[in-house]
Amino acid sequence: MPPSQLKACLGLTGLVAEEPLGPGVQLVTGVAAGPVTITLDSLPAAPARPETGWEDIAEFSVEVRDGPLQLLGHFDDPEASAPRLDEQGAGTYRIRVYGRGRDTAYDATLSEPTEEYLVISWLAPAAAPQTIAAGSTTSAGWIESTRHHLERGTTWKVETGGPAEAGLAAREQRSRAESSLRAAAAKDTAPRPPTETPPN
Template identity: 45%
Template sequence: MSESQMTAHENMVVDYHMFFLTEHRLQPQGFDYENSLVAVEPGFAAVQTGIAQGDVRLTVEVHDQAPPVDLTGWEEAAEVTLESATGQMVVAAVMAHTPDFPVLTPHGPGHYRVRVHARGRDTAVDAVVFEPVEDYLIQVWPAPTAPQIIYKQTDEYGARLLQAAARRKAARGK
């Protein structure tokens, strides 16, 4: 069992249906979601939200090793590998001030697993909200590169995102 090194709970500002995990506060353009929840590039991940703008409730846990998988109460959950070149990966808003969350990669440069859980994305799709209606849990720990794991995909918003991604991929393949 993994003991959590650091846990933080804060409201996170969302713009353009997302917030980031990033090293340099970079905002790459045109990334693809292989699942309906998190897109990953070296030094960067984008978490897809149902709301277009507003706050979500976010819990961040930084672990020394993989925590047990607990999907109770979550509608979506996926795990991916994230590469950190600097060991300074942080949570970041697209266009707003970011609350003080812990550094996600305290073991320095290298590969980390990131497990993202979500619920409530169907509550106010595409809306601007003034009170949080979505919850996210991000768990991070050092680990070798591994294929993504999709634990759960049950919300309608995620299903629509996957259908749209499949159509874009098919159009590019023609």
């Protein structure tokens, strides 16, 4: 894949990737299943500088035509009362995601949160995804895995015999993706690295 396409891939941020089950972007967590702490904030303008004290920080752009742009669980429907990241109305938003604690319980199933995220948004011209910080092993591993699959030309693919099996396979392959940012129209998407399968 050309360097320009590698640079524009969401998976190379280490924090977000394409939602494999539909339009949108998913937050890549360290835990396999369980709660995480997430704070949302919609700003009137870009912050002066990234906040300190976070291991991983990434940005990407998303176009919202009629919203809502909300942070949801994989099988949740948009709720009128849920916080929105598109409070300024239709337009192109810059989304910055902060993460910490992603290595604490990597790949574990938990009942109490051990990792924390801050997701902020503001109206801004579209720009390529950007990794501002990648201090966790989880982030570094995700970036390396994404780069490896993109350079090999691997694509996200689920092969099954029917709808029930397809749904199960898709749920299994979205490991460590607890939440999705869904918009009515999200232009910025990229392939999510598939699970490695050892050769027969």
